[in-house]
Every structure is written in structure tokens, then in C-alpha cells.
Amino acid sequence: MDISLHTPITKETVRKLKAGDTVRITGIIYTARDAAHKRMLENKDKGFPIDIKDCTIYFAGPSPAKPGEPVGAIGPTTSYRMDKYSPEMIKYGETVMIGKGKRSAEVVEAMKKYGCVYIGAVGGAGALLASHVEECRTVAYEDLGAEAIYELKVKDFPGIVVIDSYGENLYETEPEKYRKD
Amino acid sequence: MKIINKDTIIENVKNLCIKANCVLNSDIKRAFEEGLKNEESPTAKTILSNLIENADIAEKRNMPICQDTGMAVVFADIGQEVYIEGGSLSDAINEGIRRGYTEGFLRKSVVYDPVCDRKNTKDNTPAIIHYNITEGDSLKITVAPKGFGSENMSRIYMLKPSDGRDGVIDCVLKTIEEAGPNPCPPMIVGVGIGGNFEYSAYLAKKALLRPVGKNSEKPYLEKIEKEILERANKTGIGPQGLGGRTTVLWAACEDYPTHIAGMPIAINISCHVTRHSECIL
Ligand code: SF4
Numbered sequence: 001m002d003i004s005l006h007t008p009i010t011k012e013t014v015r016k017l018k019a020g021d022t023v024r025i026t027g028i029i030y031t032a033r034d035a036a037h038k039r040m041l042e043n044k045d046k047g048f049p050i051d052i053k054d055c056t057i058y059f060a061g062p063s064p065a066k067p068g069e070p071v072g073a074i075g076p077t078t079s080y081r082m083d084k085y086s087p088e089m090i091k092y093g094e095t096v097m098i099g100k101g102k103r104s105a106e107v108v109e110a111m112k113k114y115g116c117v118y119i120g121a122v123g124g125a126g127a128l129l130a131s132h133v134e135e136c137r138t139v140a141y142e143d144l145g146a147e148a149i150y151e152l153k154v155k156d157f158p159g160i161v162v163i164d165s166y167g168e169n170l171y172e173t174e175p176e177k178y179r180k181d
Numbered sequence: 182m183k184i185i186n187k188d189t190i191i192e193n194v195k196n197l198c199i200k201a202n203c204v205l206n207s208d209i210k211r212a213f214e215e216g217l218k219n220e221e222s223p224t225a226k227t228i229l230s231n232l233i234e235n236a237d238i239a240e241k242r243n244m245p246i247c248q249d250t251g252m253a254v255v256f257a258d259i260g261q262e263v264y265i266e267g268g269s270l271s272d273a274i275n276e277g278i279r280r281g282y283t284e285g286f287l288r289k290s291v292v293y294d295p296v297c298d299r300k301n302t303k304d305n306t307p308a309i310i311h312y313n314i315t316e317g318d319s320l321k322i323t324v325a326p327k328g329f330g331s332e333n334m335s336r337i338y339m340l341k342p343s344d345g346r347d348g349v350i351d352c353v354l355k356t357i358e359e360a361g362p363n364p365c366p367p368m369i370v371g372v373g374i375g376g377n378f379e380y381s382a383y384l385a386k387k388a389l390l391r392p393v394g395k396n397s398e399k400p401y402l403e404k405i406e407k408e409i410l411e412r413a414n415k416t417g418i419g420p421q422g423l424g425g426r427t428t429v430l431w432a433a434c435e436d437y438p439t440h441i442a443g444m445p446i447a448i449n450i451s452c453h454v455t456r457h458s459e460c461i462l
Binding site for chain 1: 222224228231234238242245247248250286287289290299301303328362364415417418419422423424425426452453454
């Protein structure tokens, strides 16, 4: 059974999630890729352009929306490019990251310490994931184009908890079960 | 001699960009179905079904299959009896890319200066164009948009001749294992063997154009392809790296003569959204 999550997702909720849980997220999430992370953290003294406490960040840069549609295709980008920035984001209050691919030990440490979860969305399923986005508006860094920060209103956005806030990591445990030497 | 007007090229390249990005080729869809049959992991089965559904939604809504509509790689095979009128072939191809990515609502992912400013060119140009002069009077254009989640996982190895066939297979497997979940597995793997440093990479890219399910006509390469596929699907990586048997949908190898002192191997990792559309003018 999928677990329904409603944003903002608090640390208490995050601590209840376990690697392998399938979730459906409803509410507000923000997109940010490396360029947006870099700019947010460089300018943090002036405040964040989003409400960072208990926020959900989706590592994604959509294709342009066609007229009459809220958003174009919007699947996750490879998360390791955000590894440099995520520990600090987590420290400032980010509780959920959505992306694809492995994370560094530093990121996992920060997730354990502050309470944050890493959710995998199906990479390359851009059209399918777009069908769970109801509204999209640019919040900051419009000049970055696809790399700007977008606020997405999502409904039942699907994902799998890949690394939980205790450091359990499906990328480490699951392939081993199917390996045949 | 055949005369082809630049406007014909522009129009065709534009349409190829949109088609390649929105309609998944049937060979890959078949490979998803095949994977679904052989898969042991329930998570992997769900993911493969998601990918089938994703391709259907994209085609129906004329939406990109994946938001990373890539950097446009173009293969142009020009018959030596073709005359292009109205402007240069390169300009026509780039204009076609510009229009395809703009009018087709595709993502513009190209930056001018790779190191410092990284300012977006805003129209996804320039394309990377590989020209090949052929006999005859036709112009074949293939547009193969390539995402960078998988491109970043690609590698070149300058092996020693003594590393032999096992050396080749081992470095392909190593590349696949290191890529893990990052290139959106199930992957498609292009391998270029021989030539020199840059030519092996070109061959690896070209190998990705081969339909999934079609082996090399050279028996020794066919054997290598089969062994790569078999061993890759025993790694356990699985769809999205979350475990399973469907790690690689296809492996294709291309070769070329090389120098007595070397054996270059390039591995171009691609994803389940390996795109290419072609036309012959
Ligand atoms: S690796 Fe392929 S499927 Fe994944 S995001 Fe990039 S282009 Fe899309």
C-alpha cells in the first residue's frame, strides 16, 4: 500500500518512513537543480526564495509547457550533482529530496543527523510524472530557464523511499539480492 | 546529381527532433515487454510497467518521453552527387534543431561556455554533427538526442592489445556497474572498439543507433555483445538501480582497425530513452 504524504512533510513524518516504502505526495514541492542550489546557498544571508523549513525539493528541470498544460515532461535529474549542496540545505530545514541515483556519504550523514528522506522518482518517466502535476509557477531565478525554481502543485506524485533518515539504502541492499555470480 | 534545398533540410530536421523525443521506437517498447516477462523483482516490474505507460502518455499527448530532450546528435550521410542549395548544410541542420526544439516545446539544455558562464544558448544549438560522405545522390539524416544522465556515465579505456577480449568485456561491465542507478537503467550500451581515441567514441555513439534486438553481423562482436548482455543482467542493478534482472536492454558493438600498439574501447552508456529518428532525402 502506498503511503500518502501531504506537504509540508515534517521531521516526525520523515522519521516514520522506511527505505522501500512507496509513497504518493500531494501538495507543494519545489524544483531545483545544481544552478539553483548554488545560487540559493550563495545568497542565503538574504533569505531563501522558498520556505525552506520542512520543504520538499525535486531535482528536476521540466521541458517547456505546451499551451494549456501546466508543465512539460518532468522526471528527476541525477542527484549526485546536488551532493555538494544538500547537506547544507538539510541543515536549513529541507526534509524531503526527490531525485534519482546515488548520494554521497556526507549527504546520508546529514539526512540521519537532521531528519531527511531521499525519494526516488522513476528516471526518464517525464510524461507519466507530469500527469501528477496540477499547477506550476516560477518562484525564482527565471533567467535559468529549465533550471529555475518552480513551485509545483502535485497530486499523488509517486515515489519510492530509497534512502531513509536512518541511512537504510536500497541502492546498497536491493541489487545484492538479484546479483548472480 | 540531386539538388536539395536547405529549407527541405530544415523542415525535416525539425520534424525529426520532435518525433525522436516524443515517440519511443517500437524496438525499445518490445524490450520493456520482454523484460517484464523475465523480471523477478516486484519493484522492477512496477518500474517497467511505468515506463510502458510513460511512453504511451508521451505519444498520445505529443509530449517528450523524458524532460531531458538532450543535446542533439546528428548523423548526416551525404551522397557525393548531392548539391545543397540556398546555404550550408551545417546551418540548415542547426536551424532545423532550433525550430524543432522551440516549436516542439523541447527542453533547451545546451550552454555556450562549458566552464565559466554556462549561459544557455536558448535554442539547443549547436548540434553535434557527424558527416559521412557516401556514394550516390541521397542525403540520410539521423537525429539522435542524447541525455546527459547517461552520457556522464560513459568512459574511454586505452587498453593494451594483450588485454584481449576479456579485457574488453571487463571494462564494459565495470562501466555499467559504476553507472549503477544514475543513467536511468535499464540501459542501452554502445561500445566502440579500435580506431583511435576519438574514433572509438564515435563508434560507440554510432552503435546506439542499431535497433535493440539486432546483433552485429561480425560473429566475434556478436559473441561479445551477448556476453555483455548476459553478464550485465546478472549484476542485480535492475531498473532504476533498485534491484532486478533488467539492467541492460541491449549492447551493440562496432569496430574499426587500430594501431599495432593499442586497443581503444569506448563505452557510451545510454538509457531506456535512447532516441533516434531518420529520413532519407
Ligand atoms: S538518462 Fe535518459 S531517461 Fe534518464 S533523465 Fe537522462 S535522458 Fe532521461
